[in-house]
Amino acid sequence: MINISSIGGIIAVPFQGFYSASKFAVEGYSEALAIEVHPFGIQVCLVEPGDFKTNFTANRNISAATLHHEDYGKTFAKSMKIIEEAENGGSNPEKLGLAICKLVKTKKPAFRTVVGPAGQVLFAKFKAILPDKLALNIVRYFYKIN
Secondary structure, three states, X not given: OXXXXXXXXXXXXXXXXXXXXXXXXXXXXXXXXXXXXXHHOOOOEEEEEOOEOOOOOOOOOOOHHXXXXXXXXXXXXXXXXXXXXXXXXXEOHHHHHHHHHHHHHOOOOOOEEEEOOHHHHHHHHHHOOOXXXXXXXXXXXXXXXX
């Protein structure tokens, strides 16, 4: 069984809290399921894609209230510009398809597969060993949140 999460399920993305929360849920569900179905010989794989060039960005709906909010508006706009640039400059979706095909063809696939732009994959893999304060500061710095 292959479940699709996101790097956003490893690293909470500012201003995309609902998205990250749903992906964190897929992470927990997949971990529990892998343990539950192991006695039946069922393997669970979790794919955690980073940014890929898709229509995801073009289909995003942003409320005018958020853009013009006195406290959130400027920071939101600055961060969303960074988010959208990363999405639009993401990896070719073929890379994700190849990673999933490799999992399907492997007899004993890895539980977790992180795939996408190199910097995102690297940070996702190292986040678990970084002190929380440092990881949060890196995310704040990247998205220009003071």
